[in-house]
Amino acid sequence: MSSVVLLRGVNLGARNRIAMADLRALLDTVGCTDVRTHLQSGNAVVRTRRSPAGLEKAVAAALVEHGLPVPVMVRTAEELARVVRDCPWEGLDPRRLQVAFLSGEPDPAAVAAIDHEALLPERIVVGERVLYLDQAPGIRSSKLNGLRLGVDMTARNWRTVLALHELASG
Numbered sequence: 001m002s003s004v005v006l007l008r009g010v011n012l013g014a015r016n017r018i019a020m021a022d023l024r025a026l027l028d029t030v031g032c033t034d035v036r037t038h039l040q041s042g043n044a045v046v047r048t049r050r051s052p053a054g055l056e057k058a059v060a061a062a063l064v065e066h067g068l069p070v071p072v073m074v075r076t077a078e079e080l081a082r083v084v085r086d087c088p089w090e091g092l093d094p095r096r097l098q099v100a101f102l103s104g105e106p107d108p109a110a111v112a113a114i115d116h117e118a119l120l121p122e123r124i125v126v127g128e129r130v131l132y133l134d135q136a137p138g139i140r141s142s143k144l145n146g147l148r149l150g151v152d153m154t155a156r157n158w159r160t161v162l163a164l165h166e167l168a169s170g
Contacts, residue, residue: 001047002045002077002169006074011041016068030062031050032046033048043164056072059074071154080164080165082128083165084161086127096139098135098144098155099158100131100133101129101130101153102131104129105129107149107151110150119143121136122142
């Protein structure tokens with residue numbers, strides 16, 4: 001089965017550095033095959049017999065052994081296809097659209113507490129273990145950057161999501 005592995009917070013500065021060649025080798029050690037990385041930000045498409053949850057645990061443990069304790073999120077190719085299909089905004093400028101992949105279901109109280117009016121012109125839609133973020137004024141100045149929903153999350157811009165979807169589908 002084809003799966004997408006997403007690491008949170010790697011290669012963004014001096015901390016949490018991992019070369020993509022090292023990530024590919026690490027993924028090989030946990031039984032992944034046909035490993036392909038995308039960009040330098042902890043994105044990989046792999047073939048595996050493991051369940052998504054099993055792969056998350058195996059990759060996270062291997063990363064800890066590598067000295068890189070970061071959250072790991074895995075989605076199957078089918079789940080990623082659903083993320084693309086269910087995007088609530090057709091034709092939105094991809095530079096302002098982010099998808100935040102969640103480690104689990106968000107805290108319902110935290111979701112209910114989101115003040116959508118106060119966020120305008122930004123918008124957020126909660127999906128199945130995913131958030132769609134329209135960061136209208138720009139990603140760097142977004143009010144959504146501090147959003148906390150009681151789960152780990154890692155965001156990817158829309159172009160990266162589409163590229164990963166294409167890699168996972170082909």
